[in-house]
Amino acid sequence: MPEPMLSMSHIKKSFGGVKALVDGNLDLEAGRIHALCGGNGAGKSTILSILMGFYKPDAGEIRLNGEPVQFHSPQQALAAGIAIVQQELSGIPHLTVAENIFLGEEPRRGAFVDFPKLYRQADALLSSLGFAIDPRARLDTLTVASQQLIEIAKALSRHDARIVIFDEPTSAIGEKDAERLFEVLRELAAAGKAIVYVTHRLAEIFQIADDYTVFQDGARVATGQVADINRERLIEMMIGGAIEGEFVKENAPTAEPVLELSGLGRAPWFEGVDLTLHAGEILGVYGLVGSGRTEMLDTIYGLETPDEGEIKVFGRPLPPGDVKAALATGLSYVTEDRKRTGLILSASVGSNLSLAHLRHLHSLGFVKRPAERALIDRAIAGMRIKTPSPAQLVRNLSGGNQQKVVFGRCTAGEPKILLLDEPTRGVDVGAKKEIYRFISNFARAGGAVLMVSSELDEIIGMSDRVLVIKQGRNVAELPRRAADQKSLMMAAL
Numbered sequence: 001m002p003e004p005m006l007s008m009s010h011i012k013k014s015f016g017g018v019k020a021l022v023d024g025n026l027d028l029e030a031g032r033i034h035a036l037c038g039g040n041g042a043g044k045s046t047i048l049s050i051l052m053g054f055y056k057p058d059a060g061e062i063r064l065n066g067e068p069v070q071f072h073s074p075q076q077a078l079a080a081g082i083a084i085v086q087q088e089l090s091g092i093p094h095l096t097v098a099e100n101i102f103l104g105e106e107p108r109r110g111a112f113v114d115f116p117k118l119y120r121q122a123d124a125l126l127s128s129l130g131f132a133i134d135p136r137a138r139l140d141t142l143t144v145a146s147q148q149l150i151e152i153a154k155a156l157s158r159h160d161a162r163i164v165i166f167d168e169p170t171s172a173i174g175e176k177d178a179e180r181l182f183e184v185l186r187e188l189a190a191a192g193k194a195i196v197y198v199t200h201r202l203a204e205i206f207q208i209a210d211d212y213t214v215f216q217d218g219a220r221v222a223t224g225q226v227a228d229i230n231r232e233r234l235i236e237m238m239i240g241g242a243i244e245g246e247f248v249k250e251n252a253p254t255a256e257p258v259l260e261l262s263g264l265g266r267a268p269w270f271e272g273v274d275l276t277l278h279a280g281e282i283l284g285v286y287g288l289v290g291s292g293r294t295e296m297l298d299t300i301y302g303l304e305t306p307d308e309g310e311i312k313v314f315g316r317p318l319p320p321g322d323v324k325a326a327l328a329t330g331l332s333y334v335t336e337d338r339k340r341t342g343l344i345l346s347a348s349v350g351s352n353l354s355l356a357h358l359r360h361l362h363s364l365g366f367v368k369r370p371a372e373r374a375l376i377d378r379a380i381a382g383m384r385i386k387t388p389s390p391a392q393l394v395r396n397l398s399g400g401n402q403q404k405v406v407f408g409r410c411t412a413g414e415p416k417i418l419l420l421d422e423p424t425r426g427v428d429v430g431a432k433k434e435i436y437r438f439i440s441n442f443a444r445a446g447g448a449v450l451m452v453s454s455e456l457d458e459i460i461g462m463s464d465r466v467l468v469i470k471q472g473r474n475v476a477e478l479p480r481r482a483a484d485q486k487s488l489m490m491a492a493l
Contacts, residue, residue, distance in 0.1 A: 003066055005030045005194045006051075006163055011060035013046055020046040023219040024060065028163060028194040033185055035205040035226065036198045037238055038215035039428035040398030041386075044198055047215070048165055052084055053077040081162035083155040085169050089147050089340075093140035098122035100139055101154045125153055130180040143290065144337055145173045152181065156188075164188060165196040170204065171426050174288045174454055175489070182208050200428050201455065202231055214238055239430050246429065247461035248436040251443035253281035257315070258448045259331075259417055261300070264309035269295035270472035271308070277417070282439065282449040284463030286456070286488050292472040293452045294336060297419045300450075301333045302326045313417070330416030334406055334423055336452075342406040343394050350376040350390030353409050379408035384434055400431025407438060418442060420451040424458065436462060456485045468492055 004027040011024035024047040028034050038044050049055045051062065053071030062069050064080060071077040091100045098118050099106070107117040122135035131149045139147060152169055155161070166185070170178040185208060189195055197209055205212065206226060214222040214237045222237045229237075235246075256279040265271035270292030277283050287293050298304045300311060305321030312318065313329040326333075335341040343352055353376045376390050383404040387397060394405055403424070410418070423439070424432045439462065443449050453459050459466055466483045468476040468491040476491035 004028055004063075005065060007061075007063045008047060008051065009061045009063075011047055011050060011062075012058045013050060013055060014058060019218055021050075021057075021218045024050075024215070025220040025223075026051075026196075026213055027223070028196065029211070030162075030192050030194050031189050032210040033189050033195040033197055033208055035209035035212040036196055036215070037205065037212055037234065039238055039430050040400040042215040042238075042428075043218040044215050045167070046218075048084070048167065048196070048198070051077065051082065052165070078161075081160055082165070083161040083163070084165040084167065085152050085155040086167050089144070089151060091139045091147055091150060093138070095139060096135065097126075097133055097137050097139060097142070097150055098135040100150055101125065101135075101157050103154075105157075122153075125157055129153055129156065129184055131177070143294075145177070145290070148173050149177060152184075156184070161193065163194045163196070165198070167198045168200065168426050169197075170199065170201065171422075174290075175456075175492075176288060178204075200424075200426060200432070202234060202429065203457065205234070206231065216240055235429055238428070246433060246436075246457075248433060248440045249282075249462060250440050251280055251282060251464070253443075253464050254279045254446075256280075258313065259300070259450065260310075260312040260315075262310045262312070264296070264299065264306050264311060265472075266295060266299050266304055266306045268472075270469070273309070273469070273472075273474050275467055275474065277448045277450055279446050279448050280443050281464050282443050282451060282462055284459040284466040284483075285450065285452045285469060286454075286459045286466055286492060287469035288492050291469045291492070293469055294421055296469070297333065297421050297450070297452060300326070301331060301419055327413070331419060332410040332413065332415035332417070333419040334410050334421060336421040336425060338402055338406050338425075343402060345393070345395035347394060348391050349380070349385065349387050349394050349397065349405055352394050352405050353379045353390075353412060356409055357413055375412055379405075379412050382411075383408040383438065398428075398431075400427045400434075403427050403431065403435065407435065411438075411442070416447055418447060418449045418451075420449060420453075422453055423451060424453075424455070456488060459488065460484065 006028040008024060008026040011021050013021040021043045024043055026047060036044050050057050053073045053076050101122050102118060107114045119135050126133050126135060131153060133146055133149060155164060169181060185195055209226045212224060212226050213220055257276050258279050259277040261273050261275045264273045273296060285293050299306050302321050302323040302325065310317060318329060319325045339345060354372045357375060385404045385408060386401050394402060424435055439449055460483050464480050466478045466488060467474050468488060470492055478487060
């Protein structure tokens with residue numbers, strides 16, 4: 001076998017007595033795409049952070065092209081030809097797309113940035129990647145999906161990168177952009193680069209990767225070629241045992257309408273949307289990125305005001321653009337980006353769980369601490385949140401447990417209708433099943449769920465009906481028995 005381009009051997013790392021890596025090992029070969037697999041908290045992010053110079057290992061060795069190396073900063077890793085596309089968006093909102101892509105490497109004319117050249121370079125890069133994004137647009141005017149594409153372009157702008165790490169690169173982008181990304185990855189591998197690919201979307205591993213490594217509890221437990229395993233075996237290695245079915249679905253829809261949209265529209269995102277959601281039902285909403293799915297949920301919840309149409313909850317009109325009214329009528333909303341709009345990362349788990357419900361937990365201006373603690377304890381137990389204590393900072397939890405905190409906060413007030421936007425984004429297969437179980441139980445108890453998801457398997461596995469939105473209009477509605485990947489994609493396209 002050829003010598004690996006990169007070899008990380010017996011890496012150890014602890015944080016305040018918590019062992020994040022006990023025996024981290026990773027070998028990458030030039031010209032191959034390597035999937036790094038494991039549940040949230042398995043050690044994947046830690047070993048990649050060590051490689052990128054964010055953390056210093058407690059023990060172990062890193063060799064690049066046979067030579068021992070250690071990076072004390074991300075700048076040193078970049079200088080050695082290692083780049084990363086991080087799952088968490090790291091752009092500067094008030095700068096343009098081009099300025100974000102070439103931040104710190106802007107072309108200059110004397111002491112000043114050569115903006116015409118900067119925009120030409122950015123336009124050429126985005127065009128070569130097939131990303132239809134205006135390089136002059138401010139970053140904060142773009143969707144989360146477009147910002148994710150900018151993160152990808154930023155990493156690939158470094159032409160000298162020999163190792164490129166992709167951490168959940170498709171978590172916020174649609175099928176079309178994902179297919180183009182896969183083409184780019186294959187081109188990079190064909191050019192002799194080593195690619196590390198991290199994703200919780202297992203289907204992508206079998207679509208794009210040559211090799212795999214599985215981490216569990218801070219150690220490598222398996223490695224090999226993807227062609228030699230199947231999906232079921234990969235899941236078993238990731239969770240340390242067999243898993244019975246990925247989707248949990250035990251609800252039964254009724255005929256009682258609880259949410260009705262009639263000709264709802266908000267320019268330029270969507271128009272003339274009609275739908276009826278019933279008690280006990282999980283109604284899936286599918287469409288390509290930019291189809292207006294998220295904007296529709298924002299409008300239902302009152303974050304935005306519609307231009308046309310009507311929203312009824314339990315047969316009564318819902319005042320437009322009024323979040324308080326939406327909450328009062330029993331709606332709750334899990335947004336697509338937990339770290340930007342779902343959580344206060346600098347606050348504790350307990351504070352995040354109770355924050356939205358303090359108006360019901362106070363007396364004479366003081367919070368009733370026993371009642372607050374009872375609410376927090378119920379949410380932690382009900383969502384099976386793994387945390388040392390409610391005082392733990394929420395930013396220190398795994399992605400799956402952070403998402404459970406979002407669900408716990410949104411459901412602590414006992415809502416009747418859940419609006420879910422990408423409910424399992426960036427969540428491992430074990431945490432996904434727990435979230436699916438919660439969604440199913442919520443609907444089985446008479447609640448209603450309107451769920452937007454980019455994952456076709458998730459939409460098909462959990463929905464009783466699927467509404468397909470294309471260019472802001474609902475173009476198809478399919479019952480569960482007729483919803484398959486081909487029919488949904490045909491309708492969306």
